[in-house]
Amino acid sequence: MIAKKYMNMKNRMSSQHSSHAVVIGGSIAGLLAARVLAEHFDRVTVIERDYYPDNPEPRSGVPQSNQGHFLLARGKQILEELFPGFVEELSEKGAIQVDITKDWVLLFEYGWWSCFSSDLTTWNCTRNLIENVIRKRLLNYTHLTFMEGHQVCELLASSDKREITGVRLKDSQGQESTLKANLTVDTSGRNSKAIQWLQALGYEKPQEQSINSFLGYATRWYQCPNHHQVDWKGINLMPKAPEFKRGGVIIPVEGNRWIVILSGIGGDYPPTNELGFLEFARSLRSPDIYEAIKDAQPLSPVYGYRRTENHLRHYEKLEKFPENFLILGDAVCSFNPVYGQGITVAALGALTLKSCLQQQKQNGVKLNLKGVSRRFQKQLAQVNNTPWLMATGEDLNWPTTVGGETSPIMKLIHFYMKYVKIVSCHDQRIQKIFTEVINMTKPSSALFSPNVFIPVLLRSLSNP
Ligand SMILES: Cc1cc2nc3c(=O)[nH]c(=O)nc-3n(C[C@H](O)[C@H](O)[C@H](O)COP(=O)(O)OP(=O)(O)OC[C@H]3O[C@@H](n4cnc5c(N)ncnc54)[C@H](O)[C@@H]3O)c2cc1C
Known part of the structure; x- marks a missing residue:
């Protein structure tokens, strides 16, 4: 004792x-x-x-925990570094491995991106699983x-x-x-x-x-339809500044579910009622998301979210x-x-x-x-x-964004990035570099290296 x-x-x-x-x-x-x-x-x-x-x-x-989360490739790498075997564990729990340039279908501002195999991978899953x-x-x-x-x-x-x-x-x-x-x-x-x-x-x-583009989310979870034969593991239909404010994403996640996110920028908030949600999906730049969900089985109500300013x-x-x-x-x-x-x-x-x-x-x-x-x-x-x-x-591309100034340098970057986006729709090499920068596996300076800069400059000169 x-x-x-x-x-x-x-x-x-x-x-x-x-x-x-x-x-x-x-x-x-x-x-x-x-x-x-x-x-x-x-x-x-x-x-x-x-x-x-x-x-x-x-x-x-965590009020955003019922919203869809995309794990960038760099984030995945760090999680694996801190917890060896992490992605294997995610996979055992149903997360879906994706080759980002091949499995995600993306309607970019200036056209569809091509789908091709690359070494740039991540896992689709819920934030809650991570x-x-x-x-x-x-x-x-x-x-x-x-x-x-x-x-x-x-x-x-x-x-x-x-x-x-x-x-x-x-x-x-x-x-x-x-x-x-x-x-x-x-x-x-x-x-x-x-x-x-x-x-x-x-x-x-x-x-x-604080820089606020007044973007709102409306998110609904669906059962992945059995009959739905698709060759993608994610769709992203982006808005296009300044005229087209609406975007949408489907993220397939563990448990054979889809998280469907609709978003509207500049206060064009997607509705959180059933009919309004579907109508908003129908109004996107391409019908793919609407077609995919119109007969799908919802698993949740529609969750709205509007606290999206950069702070x-x-x-x-x-x-x-x-x-x-x-x-x-x-x-x-x-x-x-x-x-x-x-x-x-x-x-x-x-x-x-x-x-x-x-x-x-x-x-x-x-x-x-x-x-x-x-x-x-x-x-x-x-x-x-x-x-x-x-x-x-990106947010300052929208005239409705509040906070922050568009300096002359920012205007120049916007001009340059417009042509990076245009060229990336036709040039897989530039698309890949751009995707790597977005996924933080390459520094943003990669977009200004000669192998990107020269084709982008030539394109801007041919079509200013
Ligand atoms: C709608 C939405 C969608 C998003 N989508 C993505 C995405 O696709 N990809 C991505 O990488 N990121 C995304 N994010 C961001 C991501 O959710 C966060 O950046 C990430 O979770 C890290 O946040 P955090 O841990 O710093 O804070 P939070 O996740 O907000 O967590 C804060 C924690 O602190 C606790 N807490 C708060 N106050 C106290 C207190 N006083 N005492 C004790 N505990 C407290 C809370 O309960 C909570 O657990 C999204 C965010 C939102 C809002």
């Missing part, structure tokens, strides 16, 4: 001295951050306001704990407010408690309260940028920022979802955290957290920059 008491005391003491990281919000960004932190801390705690469903299902803390597989992998880490049904309501700080020392949280009955941490990471998404929490400690509000918080520019506190994922930068970037950018953020923590190790051994907060936010800002410019650059 005395021995047991002693052991408990010893465990408590050692846990008091062990290093502890806390993650606020356990969706994709939080789970990936936790995976990286688990390499460097004795204990990691993920605090999540929801209770996770056991199976891959939508949950209320989250579920990641979380189940993390359950194997014995030093990683999930506190479900707990909501963080405040940051704790040292008396001089220079360091974040943990969080105050509430359980589902409103019972408050505190949790001390050596490092606190906010991944609580688009509605993160980090700005208010920091302001309460006397920090300035960071600059924020960027410049924490990296703050003159003062506390030690031992990091922010990543949608909590820093969220995108118009139509470009499918969020999961991949969250994964890139986790890789940035990994390399940043590695750099903080003294002699490659002891982790020293001094300065990590500022260093990380600056590195993350660089990582976010390209996807931000890609998404907002």
Whole structure:
């Protein structure tokens, strides 16, 4: 008995001295951050306001979880790097492997893209399956704990407010408690309260940028029709600026289901009633989606979604920022979802955290957290920059978009990209490079390399 008491005391003491990281919000960004932190801390705690469903299902803390998600090829690569065997597990659970240039049928702004085999692959599945597989992998880490049904309501700080020392949280009955941490990471998404929490400690509000194309989604899940013989594993009918505001996507996912997303830009929101949804599908630039769903069996109501503005918080520019506190994922930068970037950018953020923590190790051994907060936010800002410019650059093609200016350089890029898009409809090589840039497996500079630039320039000169 005395021995047991002693052991408990010893465990408590050692846990008091062990290093502890806390993650606020356990969706994709939080789970990936936790995976990286688990390499460097004795204990990691993920605090999540929801209770996770056991199976891959939508949950209320992630309102976009009943919307279709496309996993970009770069995102897939990073998930496999962080969790070896990840894609095999997705496949066992019914995700569908796709050769992006062959299996996705795409009506681009200036015509249909060709379908040809390539090495550019990803998996079609729900966001919920991705989250579920990641979380189940993390359950194997014995030093990683999930506190479900707990909501963080405040940051704790040292008396001089220079360091974040943990969080105050509430359980589902409103019972408050505190949790001390050596490092606190906010991944609580688009509605993160980090700005208010920091302001309460006397920090300035960071600059924020918001660029809104007023895009709305209406999404419905269908049973994949048995009789429907198709040679595609995804359709994307894109809008065409400035006149054609409507687009639509079918993503086949696990469970023999289709997620059908209709979207309208510039406030041309798709209806969420049955008839209106079908009529909207019929009004797209091509009848393929309407034809595919008109007799299909719906599995869900129509889910609307309109919070789609690109939003960027410049924490990296703050003159003062506390030690031992990091922010990543949608909590820093969220995108118009139509470009499918969020999961991949969250994964890139986790890789940035990994390399940043590695750099903080003294002699490659002891982790020293001094300065990590500022260093990380600056590195993350660089990582976010390209996807931000890609998404907002596209949105600024629409005269109805609000926020952000179309600078002379942006006008030049729009002009150039118009001809990249035109040429890509006839030139598979350029289509492939463009697809790789969109999928973040190639840098955007690839679109300005001579083998793209010259044909694009020639085309623009022949038809200005
Ligand atoms: C309509 C729509 C469609 C999208 N489509 C795509 C797509 O096709 N491809 C793609 O890659 N991305 C897509 N995204 C983006 C993608 O969903 C997110 O970028 C991705 O999930 C990463 O988000 P996150 O983890 O940073 O935040 P979220 O997913 O928003 O998660 C935040 C988490 O924090 C928890 N939380 C919040 N506050 C607290 C608190 N105080 N205490 C404790 N827990 C808290 C929430 O419950 C939630 O679990 C889409 C987004 C939307 C809105």
